[in-house]
Amino acid sequence: DAKTTQPNSMESNEEEPVHLPCNHSTISGTDYIHWYRQLPSQGPEYVIHGLTSNVNNRMASLAIAEDRKSSTLILHRATLRDAAVYYCLHKAGNMLTFGGGTRLMVKP
Amino acid sequence: ETGVTQSPTHLIKTRGQQVTLRCSSQSGHNTVSWYQQALGQGPQFIFQYYREEENGRGNFPPRFSGLQFPNYSSELNVNALELDDSALYLCASSLGGFRDEQFFGPGTRLTVL
Numbered sequence: 001d002a003k004t005t006q007p008n009s010m011e012s013n014e015e016e017p018v019h020l021p022c023n024h025s026t027i028s029g030t031d032y033i034h035w036y037r038q039l040p041s042q043g044p045e046y047v048i049h050g051l052t053s054n055v056n057n058r059m060a061s062l063a064i065a066e067d068r069k070s071s072t073l074i075l076h077r078a079t080l081r082d083a084a085v086y087y088c089l090h091k092a093g094n095m096l097t098f099g100g101g102t103r104l105m106v107k108p
Numbered sequence: 109e110t111g112v113t114q115s116p117t118h119l120i121k122t123r124g125q126q127v128t129l130r131c132s133s134q135s136g137h138n139t140v141s142w143y144q145q146a147l148g149q150g151p152q153f154i155f156q157y158y159r160e161e162e163n164g165r166g167n168f169p170p171r172f173s174g175l176q177f178p179n180y181s182s183e184l185n186v187n188a189l190e191l192d193d194s195a196l197y198l199c200a201s202s203l204g205g206f207r208d209e210q211f212f213g214p215g216t217r218l219t220v221l
Contacts, residue, residue, distance in 0.1 A: 043112075046210060098153075
């Protein structure tokens with residue numbers, strides 16, 4: 001089974017950067033690393049994904065370790081609207097496996 | 109562009125009954141995946157359909173079954189409902205392949221009494 005390990009919760013101040021870590025030691029060479037987030041009472045929302053090199057988009061940056069067994073999602077300036085559960089996952093076979101995720105709390 | 113929609117929003121059933129949940133995928137998407145999310149937990153993959161064929165399945169019993177139609181909309185059927193089936197059921201559509209971004213619907217909240 002594809003397993004990821006994330007801290008249960010993290011706290012950040014508004015307007016500050018946030019680094020959300022993830023360990024994915026069972027990842028294989030061709031599995032993409034995906035990040036999704038889920039706001040209260042909504043379905044998960046895609047954030048970013050990558051394979052080997054670091055990735056940037058309008059929402060966040062993804063830093064992938066050289067051995068690909070860990071990654072970090074970077075929110076450059078947290079806002080109150082970023083308060084959500086953040087899931088790191090990768091594909092094993094034809095299924096995506098969500099772990100427990102990290103609940104991010106943003107303080108004004 | 110219409111996003112992923114699911115119906116109904118909420119549903120209450122009793123143990124032993126059968127239920128059908130529906131999902132309309134985003135325009136142009138040919139792949140639909142279904143997930144079960146228990147309260148306080150992450151979504152658990154049930155199965156995926158690609159062009160009307162099942163294309164992967166998680167650790168769910170056969171009483172969880174699905175269909176995908178030519179317009180790529182999809183149904184999730186659950187027979188012989190159990191109390192533990194109470195959860196939020198999410199569907200997600202994508203262009204195909206798990207590298208691609210999945211677009212999730214708002215979910216159907218199923219309560220089994």
